[in-house]
Every structure is written in C-alpha cells, then in structure tokens.
Amino acid sequence: MAFPAVAVYSFLYLYPAIQNLLYATERWDGVTKPEQVGFHNFAHLATDDDLFMKIVGNNIRFTLIVVIFQTAFSLLFATFLLKNTKTTILLRVIYFFPTILSSVSVGLIWTFLYNPNFGFINASFKAIGLDGLALNWLGDTRYSLYAIAVTQVWFHTGQMVIIYVAGLQQIPADLYEAAEVDGASRWQQFKSITWPMALPTTAVVVAYTTIQSFRAFDLVYSMTQGGPLNSSDLIVTSIYNTAFASFKYGYASAQSVVLILVVLFVTWLQRRTLRIDYGVK
Amino acid sequence: MLYKVFKNSLLTLFAMAVIVPSSIVVLGSFKKDNEIYSDPLALPKSWSFNNFRTLITEGNVFTPFKNSVIVSVFSVAITLLFASLAAYGIARMVTITGRLLFLLFSLGLAIPGQVNIIPIYHLFVKLHLTNSLLGLILVNIALTLPISIFILTSFFKDIPKEMYEVAGIDGAGHFRIYRSIALPLSRPALGATGIFLFVICWNDLLYPLMLITQLDKKTLPLTLIDFRGEFATSYSMLFTAIMVASVPMIAMYIFMQRSFIAGLTAGAVKG
Amino acid sequence: MTTKGMKSLSARRLGAVATIAFALVATSITTGFAADPSFGKACTTEGVSTGTSSTSLICSVNSAGKLTWTNVRLGQSTGSPVAALKASPGTIEFHHFRPEDKAVFASIIAKFEAANPGTHVNQVIMSSNDYTNLGYAKISVNPKAAVFVTVRGGQFDQFYNGGMMRDISSDRFVRQNVIQSALTPATVGGKIYGVPYQSLFNDPLYNTEMFAAHKWTVPTNWTQLLSFCKTVKAAGIIPFAWPAATRGNAGQIMNSFLMNSAPDVATLTSRIQAIDTGKADLTSDWFTAIANKYKAMNDAGCFPANVTGYNDTVAPADFANGKAAIYPTGTFGMSTVTNLNPAMKGKMKLMSMITVDEKPLYQGITNNTFILSVNKKATSRDQNIARAFISFLTTAAAAQEYAVGTSQHVSIINVNYSANIDLLNTSDIMGKKLLLAPRFLFNNVGTVRNPLEDALIAIGGGADVTKTLADTSKTIKQSLGA
Structure with a gap:
C-alpha cells in the first residue's frame, strides 16, 4: 500500500539527497565538467569559511527564537481559545489568517512596516513617545535577523494555535473539573494536566517549527536578501546564493549536507531535552 | 481577574497585530502613494479602483492564479492519497517493514526538502521538467509526503484496534478496511492535513523560483516577485498586487472557514 | 554623413578601457541653425545634443570661444541603416530586467507583431537584483527565452561561456544600425554576440x-x-x-x-x-x-x-x-x-561626482549595456524571430520610441532625442570626459x-x-x- 509514496519519495527525495552527497565531493560550476575533489568542500567549510559559520550561527539563533516564541504563544493562545464560542472561533479565524497569505506578500508587507523612514512600526513608536525604539529594523546588522524572526512568528503562530486547539480539546473535560474540585490553581492545572496531555501535540509543533525555521528562505529572500552584511543570511539562502549566484554547485551541496547534519543534531537534542517521543508508540 | 485582564489584552494585541497590517494593505490598495506614506491607516481620500485597473490591464493575474490552483490542488490530492495509503500501511503493519518504512519517511522529516534544490534542478533540466507544472506537482508531492505520513500515521494509530479487527474478522482485505473504516474515520485528519499541505504548496517560492521562468507557467508567488520589481517604487501598486494575489484565497478561507477550522477542531475531539 | 571603417575588435574588452564609447563628434557649420523649439531658445550648455541623427545638433564651443549649435557628425556605422528583418509566425519570450520599460516595450512589440502577423513576443521581466543573481540559472534552461539581455562584463561572459549567444556579426542591422563603438562590450574575438542597446550615464x-x-x-x-x-x-x-x-x-x-x-x-x-x-x-x-x-x-x-x-x-x-x-x-x-x-x-x-581634490581624470561615467542577444539554444525558428525582433529594435523609429519613452539614450543611429526634455538635459554629459563604468570590470x-x-x-x-x-x-x- 505504501508503494506509490515510496516510489515518488525515493525518486524525488532520497535519490536527490544521495545525489547531493555526490555533488558535495565535486567542484562544479554547472557549465564545465565537474572535478572530483573528495572532502575538500567539507574541509573548506569547516576550516576556512567564516561566513558560513556565521550563517549557521544565524540559523540556529533564528530557530531557537522562532521555536520558543511560536510554541509558547500558540500554546498560550490555544488555552485561551479552547472553548468553542463565537469570540474564540472568530479569534482563531483572525489568528490563522496570515497563514493563508503567500510568504512573498508577508515579506512585502513587513518590509513596509519596518521601513525606518515612514514605516508603521517606527511611526507608532514615535507617536507614543518611544523614539528610542524606532530602529533601522532591516537595515541594521544587529536587528535584521530578529526582525525577520518576528515576522516568521507572526506568520505561523495562528497555524500552530489551530493544531494546539485540536490537541487540547482531546483532553477530557472531567480532568479539569476534578482538578477544580481539588482547588488546583490555573497554573497547577496547566502544569499537571495541560502540559503533559499536550506533549504529543507539542512534539508535532516543535518538530514542524524547527524544520520550518531551518528551511526558511522566502521571508529572507523577499525582505533583506540576507543583508546587511549577511546578518540575516540563513543556510538555505546561502545554499541558494552559492549555487545559483556564485555557480558553486558542489560547494553548495556540501552546505546542504551540513544543513542535514545540523537539523539531525538539533532534532536529536530536542528529543533528549523535551523527552518527546516521535516514534511509533 | 488579573488573569482575565492578561488574557484579554494579549488576545487583543495579537488580533490587532494581524488586523492592522491587513487593513494597511486593503486601504492602501485604494490610495495614492503619498497617502500611504503620510497615514497608512487613514481611509482613502476617495475610493478609487485605479490601482486595480492598472494592475489588471498591465499584469496578467489570471494565468498565475490558474497555475497556482492547478499545482496546489493536484499536489494536495495526490499527496493525501499516497500518504494515507502509506500511513495506513505503517499503522497496521506492526512488523519490521512498518517500522522501517516509518523510519524511512522520518528521515525525510529530518531532511528539509530545500536541500535537494540543486540535484532536483539538474535532474529536472535533464528530464525537461523545468517550466512544467507537472514538475512542480511532483516536487510538492515528494516534499510534503514525509510530514503528511507522519501526521496521518499517528492518527491511524489512534483509531482503536477493535474497529480494524471487527472489520478484519469479516474477512475484509486491507484496501477494503482502508476505504471503509480508516478513510471515513480519518476525514477530519485528512482535512487538517490537506489544509496544511495546501498552504505549503500555495506559498512555495523556492522551487518555482528555480524551476519556472516561462511566463505562462508562473505561479502567484513568482508573479508577486515580478510585481515587486515592476512596482518597486509604488507601495499602492504593491498592496494592490498583494490584494489581487490574496483575495481568492481569502474568499475561499472566509467561505470555508467553518469547515477549515471547526472541522479541524471538532473532528479532533471526536477522533 | 561619413562612414568610418570598423575598429579592430580583436582586442577583447577594449571598450573597458576606452573612454567615451558613445562619442558624438561635433563639427562647426556656417549656416545658422534655428534651435529646435522644444529645445529652448539659446544654446547655453556645452555638450547638449538633440540626438544621433544627421540633422541632430550639439551645443559646443566655437573657435571664438562662444557656445553655438553645431551639426552632429556621425561616424559610427558601416553603411546606411537597414530595415527590420521579417519574422515567421511563432511565439518567443524576451527576458530583461527593466520593469520600468515594460509599457514602452509593449508598444514597440505591438508594432513588431503588427508588421509580422502571427508572431508574438512576450516580455518576461525580473528585478535587476534577481536578474544579476539568477538570470543565467533561469534563462539557460528556458529555450523559449529566444531574446535575452545581459549587462556588460561578468554577466555577458557567463552567458557567452555557457554557449548561450548566437554570433550575429553577419547581420547587416548590427553593422549598419548600431553605433559601432558601442558594440565593443558584446564583441569576443572579433565576433559580435549582441547589441548593447542602451547608452547609459551612471552619474548622479x-x-x-x-x-x-x-x-x-x-x-x-x-x-x-x-x-x-x-x-x-x-x-x-x-x-x-x-x-x-x-x-x-x-x-x-x-x-x-x-x-x-x-x-x-x-x-x-x-x-x-x-x-x-x-x-x-x-x-x-x-x-x-x-x-x-x-x-x-x-x-x-x-x-x-x-x-x-x-x-x-x-x-x-x-x-x-x-x-x-x-x-x-x-x-x-x-x-x-x-x-x-x-x-x-x-x-x-x-x-560629475568628483571625489578627489586634484584635477580629476574623468568627469563622468557611461556604459554600453542592456546587451540584446539571440539564444543559441532556442529552436532555429525562434532564433529567426529573435533576430527579426532585435533588428526591429535597432530601427531608428523603434529606438527613438524607446529612448523617448524611457528617458534613456540608445546606441542606435538616427535617433532624435528632442521629444524628451530629460534626454536633452542630460546629453551635455556626452561633452565631458567619460569612463566606461568600471563597476562592470568585476566579473x-x-x-x-x-x-x-x-x-x-x-x-x-x-x-x-x-x-x-x-x-x-x-x-x-x-x-x-x-
């Protein structure tokens, strides 16, 4: 029964992934014949490419911020919006709304909001007297990455809220009723009922957000193109530029192999620290 | 009391964070540029459809919209079919094969599909699948299979064993159980996954950006990127372009939001 | 109009070190010329010119040291301009990076299509940032992109090295409609691989x-x-x-x-x-x-x-x-x-943006770019449509519509700028000592x-x-x- 899935997946996912490993051992500009260079690309990445190290660092910071805030916000909002009333449904509809926009639209809108000269965000800060917070969001190496992370959280929190609501609604209501009778506070209820019962959902949310953050491309591409000075460059934008703008296909493939390793490591770390069971029960 | 204040202000704040930028876009599409710069949230001095007229006469929006619909609908439908079959297989096969299969697809969950962009690009050049909607659909299916299988497998596992076994005793084959028990029971899960996938396919930029150059094969995100170049100096036109590109999706969302969200949540409770 | 023999083009990238590629040489004339009405009454700024045609005027200093209108002498093509080639029916794509020019190109294309029934040219436009980074990766896999544009330098080289450019040296419109000195950036080993359409001035x-x-x-x-x-x-x-x-x-x-x-x-x-x-x-x-x-x-x-x-x-x-x-x-x-x-x-x-205190070597920047080429990987029918389309663009009428409509100088002869005041106002830069934009020496x-x-x-x-x-x-x- 799994045959069609396995076939497509093998041909267009696993096979390219293996191909990637082969490319990663070559020096190739896409025009002339590829040249075998063994582990040179990896050696160069590891020892002689400060920029790529910086980009990996960027991506890890980006992922941490997005995973923490997106998961926390969506869990919080989901607990607020758990009951099906007119208001909660309306709010869920509103929160989910950004998800249906294309990422290019979101990038364009937020580029406008962040504009240091006439953007809405700085105008609002100035209007309430917080001139000090009117920063050069996308144009300053110190803020660009975080500015994009905020956009990413804005973009996808609604989606995670829906997943959490679905998960939390499966928790039997009598658990909370019993806790209430016992006089448990909201925090105690959250700690002893919601959190453990929602763990499987959290597993999905965290795993999904992690992958989403490591494959982030669209927002960076449409907001800063990685700049200024690569301060908002992420691994996929780097792969993309190395391959298609600098024509180093082999070197870019080596970067994708590193991306895989980083993602595997981070997922493993998450499993350990959160003790989330991804596997079959 | 304090909790209520906290809760309500937080909920309002995030709602505003969504509503305000959206209003800026909607209002901006009716305005002139300097009106947007001076006060983005003010109502337009006069409601004019000039921007829309310019956009529709200058840019062809219909073709990319059609392409996006074709790519998204086919990608989602085929992925759901393939993924549910595989997930059912995995969920029901307690043997080593099932575990291996799950592991295989989990690998895909851990490898972001974006890393395959270089080999896929060269493979598709060889197969003449660049500038082809079929190519995009194939890529989408491959990219979204792991996550779909992951979601659906856990769902199929949650269906009580007895329900499968009852059918099994009746002598029904796997396909029959899949069709008459697993599928109907998992309609909410399929719906949820479908929406998930639809959003991914609809928004994807990276692969179309690399694989599509031909004008008549462009999808909406690509067209928006073009608009960004074309109207680089005009936010009123950019906002109009965003409106035109999003309105069909928004309409669909408003129209189907009950089945979108209510189905998702209520279904999950029942499931 | 005098004609001048073609320069030796064997020295590759000669243009990179040439100073004024787009030189309009002025000769004094004795008969009094009335200034073009749209041009303003008097000739007050040295170097202002009304175009590249034999009737164009340029404002220059005469022997008495006063500014006068003089006749533009052309020495840039190897013969009289030729009419556009005919195209067979079919549809091609024209890839470029000037969204600003979309409407003007659309109008020129409409005329080209009217002259060649059944032929269609679709513009595909990327922003110039994207075009710089992705142009090659995208166009090299799209044989429908029969006409594409490159910028002088690294990008031209990339397409040339990728075997994407058809040799158009023998096409008469290349030799006879284009100012020959402007062809240098598209010339490799004496062969011409494109028409640098624009004569830009990259000055503030x-x-x-x-x-x-x-x-x-x-x-x-x-x-x-x-x-x-x-x-x-x-x-x-x-x-x-x-x-x-x-x-x-x-x-x-x-x-x-x-x-x-x-x-x-x-x-x-x-x-x-x-x-x-x-x-x-x-x-x-x-x-x-x-x-x-x-x-x-x-x-x-x-x-x-x-x-x-x-x-x-x-x-x-x-x-x-x-x-x-x-x-x-x-x-x-x-x-x-x-x-x-x-x-x-x-x-x-x-x-002139002068960033030194001593006497400057150069007073401004020019660039012959927006190089129109025929895609060698397109079908031969599409390549012929592409040649016809480029030949159409190099006719004076189309080039003038482009120049006037987009406010950009062109390297096509017999173009009259006088209908666009901004082109006139900026033409005086041609009278200065210009350097071919060095930014494009980075490959x-x-x-x-x-x-x-x-x-x-x-x-x-x-x-x-x-x-x-x-x-x-x-x-x-x-x-x-x-």
Missing part, C-alpha cells in the same frame, strides 16, 4: 529647480562635495538619496568613486582585476581610501538617516518629491522619478562584487572601515578558494 541626477532656488552649485571637487552636503542638510533636505538598501542601485555610486581613484585607467583596471581574482585585499591603501570616502560622506550628512534601510522605493520618491537634492544612480533612473512625480520632467541634470559578481558592495554600503551607513574591510576581504578570499 540632481534637481535643477531646487539647486536654483537655494542658489546651490554643483560641487566640483571632494572638499566642496562634503561642504555641499552640510549646506544642504542644514536646509532640511537630504543631500544624496542613496538607495543603500538596494544593492543593485546602491552600487552605481561606486563608479564615481573608482573613476578618479587611480593615476590612469590601466592601473584602475589592474587593481580591480586583482581584487576580482583574490590577488589583492580590500584592505589595500587604495581601496581603504575609497571606503573612507563613503564614511566621510556619511559623517558629513550626505546620506539620509538609517541609510542602510533606505531602499529603492523610498530614494526616488524622496528625490521626486523635493525631499532630496541628488539621486545618485543614473539616466536609467529618470523615468522612475518622472513617473512618481510628472512635475520633475525637465528638472533633472547629471552631475565575479556573486563572490566578489556583491560582498564588496555590501561592505561599502555598511561603511556608508556608519560601520567601522577597518573591521568591515578586513572581514569582507577574508570572506571574499575564502569564498574564491572554495
């Missing part, structure tokens, strides 16, 4: 009305430039609307910094090539001096606040709406400005020029010069070694 535009109202004069050396910035800023106006957040346009200003940075053009070329190939560091005295000037401009208040977030959307708008005095990009930015504010028509001129755009320009942008935005140059230099070297 300034608002003449504003300058007159404030009694400002164009600074003529570096010290004046910095004090000019202080004066303008004190008046509450942005001196230079530098679109630093959009690399493609922010990089234009580098041309002006480079043009007088070396004792001669050969030295400049070799220094640029040394950086381009990783033999030299950005921390060299020469490049550090350039970077320091970006910093000095920022310190003098030449740029708007938060300039690194100041993009292509804001900069021309500020210039068009009288919030900025100078828009430092080039003639190709004029149509954007007049689209944003039609009242700017006739109020823009080009300035490694992705690995070298992009990070280098990013560094200059950051420095122009206040980043530390030494650290930024050292870091970027390291990145470039590591990246070249990968």
